[in-house]
């Protein structure tokens with residue numbers, strides 16, 4: 178075996194990968210959207226597997242309750258309030274210095290998704306909400322890139338691999354996003370670490386099949402697993418829906434939904450994210466100077482925290498903010514307009 182492949186020897190010995198497969202992995206570019214529970218597990222496995230480059234996009238920062246299932250992070254990262262993408266990249270570079278790790282602290286939205294997807298050979302889902310998944314689906318179908326869907330909640334999880342125009346896409350299976358408030362969230366149902374790593378493992382293996390040229394082996398239906406009820410089911414025979422808006426009609430509704438200020442309640446926390454079209458650049462020293470007369474302000478190079486009237490706002494350099502202490506989206510937009518402005 179070539180010396181350069183030695184660290185991957187146990188993977189190379191597996192006939193489905195082999196030396197040729199390993200070389201293909203070394204040339205591959207992976208986009209990971211979201212670096213929480215699923216995402217940090219996925220990043221860990223893909224970097225150890227020896228992909229060429231992984232771009233990790235995540236908008237969130239670390240909290241102590243993440244450590245139960247987000248295995249790249251530790252208490253030091255939480256104490257430093259690091260963004261997840263940054264903390265993950267630091268760890269991943271120590272795990273495998275051969276892999277190019279590109280962390281991006283940002284919200285994935287209609288204005289940046291196409292650029293991110295265009296540069297990838299495969300896209301992996303580490304998100305926790307359907308809005309972003311539909312956006313990934315639209316961009317991947319439009320640009321002809323495969324992606325692997327994964328989701329977890331409580332003790333169950335799902336995964337599906339989507340090869341545009343060849344297998345059913347997310348909208349073939351779920352034409353519309355479930356209405357707000359109708360599905361359980363990690364706020365109400367919690368999540369076990371075991372299902373997170375299981376679904377992440379499925380996602381990573383699917384990605385490796387696509388990257389080494391073993392697409393004939395991919396999962397072409399929905400896998401549904403429950404580690405508490407001991408059930409492992411596969412929904413077979415799914416077909417591309419004849420009237421799918423995305424992969425049949427070419428109508429990319431999520432990609433085209435370009436709005437101004439946009440607010441989203443965040444799964445797993447009592448907070449709302451407010452993002453702004455056009456990704457403006459915010460100067461923290463200037464904003465801190467303005468806000469210091471109205472409330473408590475502190476900042477580092479990644480974020481500015483501002484507390485006022487029982488709410489806390491965490492503002493990022495691209496103008497995005499998390500408003501903690503409410504789930505009311507219009508209140509969050511009001512607070513944003515009042516204190517940050519656009």
Ligand SMILES: [Zn+2]
Nearest residue numbers: 346349421424
């Ligand atoms: Zn479709």
